[in-house]
Amino acid sequence: MRTGIWVLGDQLWMGQAALNSCEHEKINTPVIIIESHNYAQKRPYHRQKLVLVWSAMRHFAAELRSTGWLVTYSISDDFETALLNWIKENRIDEVRIMSPNDRPFTQLINNLQLGCSINLIPNNHFLWSVTEFKEWANSRKRLLLEDFYREGRKRFNILVEENKPIGGKWNFDQQNRQPPKGKLKTPQVLWFEPDEITNSVIEEIKALSWTSYGEIEPFKWGVSRSNAKTILEHFIRQCLPTFGPYQDAMITGENSLWHSLISPYLNLGLLTPIEVIEAAQLAYFENNLDLNSVEGFIRQVLGWREYMNGIYHYVDEDYRESNWFNHNGSLPNFYWQSSQTDMNCLHQVLNQVEKTGYAHHIQRLMVLSNFALIVGVSPQKIESWFQAAFVDAYDWVMVPNVIGMGQFADGGILGSKPYASSANYLNKMSDYCGNCVYDYKQKIGEKACPFNFFYWDFLDRHQEQIKSLGRMNFVLGHLNRLKAEEINEIRALAVNWRENNCR
Structure with a gap:
């Protein structure tokens, strides 16, 4: 045999x-x-x-x-x-x-x-096996990331002493949400020049008649285990020490800021999660790095990545068809061609995706996914676009991330409230709004930012459902204070925008 x-x-x-x-x-x-x-x-x-x-x-x-x-x-x-x-x-x-x-x-x-x-x-490319995650999940009344992350820290002895977190806290998120104010000195991005094998692949793909999205050159990604290890070492040395504070920031012309750029290599198998986590932990001890930066990064790998994989295999197969808000709209045309939008935030991020196949997690969640959510795009259509558009995208990654977290289509399995926001958040966490034809302060009128009128239209359309989410009652109070004529204009702006951009 x-x-x-x-x-x-x-x-x-x-x-x-x-x-x-x-x-x-x-x-x-x-x-x-x-x-x-x-x-x-x-x-x-x-x-x-x-x-x-x-x-x-x-x-x-x-x-x-x-x-x-x-x-x-x-x-x-x-x-x-x-x-x-x-x-x-x-x-x-x-x-x-x-x-x-x-x-x-x-x-x-x-x-x-x-x-x-x-x-x-059985797949061994994750720290938690599918069976181990199911055993953990079946023993609990709630499936919160925070609970899972803490269990992972203890199980794999990461940043803990006697089962207690180093530094006295499990979570340093509050220190890792600084807006990009002033002139920030970002680390240099490490890219690679294509070798003979990669150049051959590029020419073969250029000759195909059926590829249709994104720019193929310049191609700068690593393609080998050696490249991936070099990227990890560069991140640990140059980016990790100051990774934490600005990990949610967005700056024009800055594709990666302090982010690691290792997700494509992790998802291909060129890096393993444990070597990534242990490299970050070792750097913390050897170089006395800021704990909020190291913990914030480890949370993304040991916490979020493992959690997404576990949830993906835990839920039923029809989870991908979830649609709690019953959204069935078409994807705006400019998701496939960034030049078709004059909204600067979307243009900047989508143009970056076209050129590189990459955007960092806040660009994905609070620009691309957020806008699709408040417009009312079908969760399945935006999830399919994410799978096509990103170099690190796979079904196990995008189904829970987009359907669950980004679109809240599962009604709260992954999160306690939708990740929906107006332009106020984008102005706080980016420099995009300063160079936009729209006014981030206006929700109605000729210069009203679509993020604003769609945000309030979203709350208006779904307020009965949203009432059941305790964390949303505060913003619903603001909605109820809007005048009837203002609500009517918001609705009209939303309808007109969809007719012109979602065909």
């Missing part, structure tokens, strides 16, 4: 479970990695996402070969054809695959007709 291993495109790690299971027999174990053009056409993926994934896959294939694995690299229309040819050529009786993290891909595997057994090995 001969076993072969299929390494998926987001499992590019020597220590992944399927490879581990055959490490002692690797010189006799065939491995296959497949680029499927049909699968890549499921969405209008950002061109840089395709370059990143395919180049990383090719680099990983070379790395596997250099350590003795028997690797077949296949470029095919579909997965099944490539697998059948490989199985026949290598006389394979069992195909081992580390369980995909994306549920739709698991279904794809289950539908394959390969004529041999398929063995899914």
Whole structure:
């Protein structure tokens, strides 16, 4: 009986479970990695996402070969054809695959007709296994991130002493929300020049007729384990010491500020969560870094990333169809072409996404997702756009983040209130409003910012539902003090805007 291993495109790690299971027999174990053009056409993926994934896959294939694995690299229309040819050529009786993290891909595997057994090995790319998270969740009345994060800190002995948090607090969020006032000296971003393999992928993608979103060059992402480790080291040395205070800030022309830029590498498997967390913790102890910066970063990996993955596998499959506000609007046209909007905040962020496939978490949540929420866009349409537009996007990431957190479409499983705001928040946390044709102070009138009239229109449309959320009663009080004629003009502005921008 001969076993072969299929390494998926987001499992590019020597220590992944399927490879581990055959490490002692690797010189006799065939491995296959497949680029499927049909699968890549499921969405209008950002061109840089395709370059990143395919180049990383090719680099990983070379790395596997250099350590003795028997690797077949296949470029095919579909997965099944490539697998059948490989199985026949290598006389394979069992195909081992580390369980995909994306549920739709698991279904794809289950539908394959390969004529041999398929063995899914439990995924080991997260600190919490799916089973461990379910056991934790089933033992609780509430599934709050804060509770989960504290449990993770204790379980993995991160920034704790005798099960108590170093510094006396679990959470330093209040110190990490400073607006970008004055002239800030941001760290230099570390990028990479494409090598021969990456340049080859770029040219191949340019020749494809079906890729349609985003600019393919300049391509500056890392594509190998070595690149990813260099990025992590750069972040720990240059960015982590001052990461915390301005992690929610947004500045024109600053794509990353102090953010790590490691999410694409974590999600591909080029970095592991534990090495990232331990590197940050070690830097704290060795260099006496500010605890709020280190804790704020570790929270994103040990807390939020693990929590999103756990929730994704815990909820029912139909969670992705959630729509608590019954929003069914179309996505504004400019999400696909930033030049079509004169709203400076959206133009800046969307233009950045077009050029790089990246925006940091507040740009995603409080600009892109926030606007879709208050306009009334279908949660499924904005979630699909997020999956297509970002280089670090996968189903397990975007379904809970966009459907649950960003759109509050689950009615409160992930959060206690919607992340909806007017232009006041954007003016506080960015410099976008100062160079905009709209007035961030106005909610009605010719210069009224759409974030303003849509925010109040959103509250007006859904006030009966929102009443059930205790944390929203304060803002509903402000809504009820608006005059009837002001509400009517807000409604008219919202209707007119949708007619002109959501076709």
